[in-house]
Amino acid sequence: MLTEDEKKIISAIQGDLPLDPRPYRILAESVGMDEDRFLILLKGLDERKLIRRYGATLRHQKSGFSANAMVAWKAPEDRVLEIGRIMAGFEAVSHCYRRDPKPGWPYNLYTMVHARTHESCRSLVAEMSQQAGLAEYSMLFSIRELKKTSMRYFESEDWMEDGEG
Known part of the structure; x- marks a missing residue:
């Protein structure tokens, strides 16, 4: 079973990482927790093998690679x-x-x-x-870029009560 905080973390990491030197701080704040707790819980999800793969997508065209x-x-x-x-x-x-x-x-x-x-x-x-x-x-x-999306397991509504965060 996942805790409500773990569901929030999974919801936060399934999107793009913020372009910031400390992206996990921003993600943590977006779900109402501090960065240390966010990272500890994220590591726990990994250790329990509930997160098997966590990757990044390079948007090479936006980086100047044609x-x-x-x-x-x-x-x-x-x-x-x-x-x-x-x-x-x-x-x-x-x-x-x-x-x-x-x-x-x-x-x-x-x-x-x-x-x-x-x-x-x-x-x-x-x-x-x-x-x-x-x-x-x-x-x-590559001729053109097609769809690049990740799996979505929890949407923010899945862990919010009465539609409020």
Whole structure:
């Protein structure tokens, strides 16, 4: 069972993080608690495995990155962790993960690379290829951004009594 305060926290974290050096302070204030209590309860939700994943979405267009490519790499399975660390070490990489290859699609390591131009993106990927020692890859450039939303578990009305906070 979740307490009312835990429901408030879940409701607060399912939206965008405030663009502030202390976003959790702002979220805590939005649900009527101090930042320390908010963070303690949030950590407790994580430790109890009630929050399995907490991620951020990069709105790359708003950040000035107009060239974005998902790069699918064919990495030797016995080196995938090592290569993944190399790839994730590039500042331009926002995502790096392993997936099982499929028939007709031999790639098992994926990176999302962000750059200002297509040419600079290609140059970055060539450098990544060289550093990791991988020659087989496929670049898939973003054409347009589609829907980016997160799951919503508790809306503010779910924890407010009589419609008041």
